[in-house]
Amino acid sequence: MSREREYDKADDRLTRRYEEQALFKDKNKEEFRVIEEVFDRLTLKGMLKLFTKGTIDQLHGVVNAGKEARVYFALDKDERELAVKIYYTHTAEFRKGMMQYIHGDPRFKRIRKNTRSMIYTWNQKEFNNLQLCEDAGVNSPRPYDFIRNILVMEFIGEDGIPAPLLRERTPEDPQAFYDQVTVEMQLMWQKAGIAHGDLSEYNIMVHKEKPVIFDVSQAMLTIHPMAEPLIQRDIQNVNYFFKRKGAEVRDPEELKEWITGGTEDLY
Known part of the structure; x- marks a missing residue:
């Protein structure tokens, strides 16, 4: 069977599965138009594998749409809530910024330079980093599975409604929340062995008055x-946000020293 026919067959099987098991709540033309915009043939084939493996049982609507990816709400067979992140595979501008964060990472030595392959590597990198966070006890979404440009992880929120971003909701106690964020930063550095590099109010969720680090x-x-340099940028962003919220922020150099090597309780 030719590759083209194989992809067509995968498309047909997945479409039938959507229709037979009511994977999407609203089957109107607009919903399918949006789905098709993200789900190219290779993505559809990847989705089919995730359904076949049992990673996903029901796929519902979009809960977030950004420049790089869309995130869908989903359920597994036990009705555990999932977030399914699907990276766009046609975004050349996105590809330009990727290489600086992949180059030099010993986990990814042989990288094809075409856009699709780089996005697959980017997705795998996110999955691996989430695993490091989970093993270190960082409060972040638990990763479940990935394939190609699709990442399946824990849904942070309730009943299909995602937890608010920090920029959308000020914590009840900004000082305590700030202190918790810096503890997560220390765990990421000392236990997970990574620096977030883009930490701000845009990728911290407020869930049950605790910070959840994502992206x-x-x-x-x-x-x-x-x-x-990345941890310095994270400290600058976090301090700037919480200072505006009335928290007493730590000296950047003191905080950096504590995050990267300190063992004593800063608080």
Whole structure:
């Protein structure tokens, strides 16, 4: 069977599965138009594998749409809530910024330079970084599975409604929340061995008055030469936000020393 026919067959099988098991709640033309915009043939084939494996049982609507990816709400067969992140495979501008965060990472030595292959590597990097976070006890989404440009992870929220971003909801106690964020930063550096590199109010969720760190695809291993500038940027962003919220922020150099090597309780 030719590759083209194989992809067509995968498309047909997945479409039938959507229709037979009501994977999407609203089967109107607009919903399918949006789905098709993201689900190219290779993505559809990847989705089919995730359904066949049992990773996903029901796929519902979009809960977030950004420049790089869309995130869907989903359920597994036990009705555990999932977030399914699907990276766009046609975004050349996105590809341009990826290489600086992949180059020099010993986990990814042989990287094809075409856009699709780089996005697959980017997705795998996010999955691996989430695994490091989970093993280190960082409060972040638990990763479940990935394939190609699709990442399946824990859904942070309730009943299909995602937890608010920090920029959308000010914590009840900004000082305590700030302190918790810096503890997560220390765990990421000292236990997970990574620096987030893009930490701000845009990728911290407020869930049950605790911070949940997400979007870790760009995070670098602490052994990488870029790691130190990245943690400095994270500290600057976090301090700037919480200072505006009335928290007493720590001296950047003191905080950096504590995050990267301190063992005593800063608080």
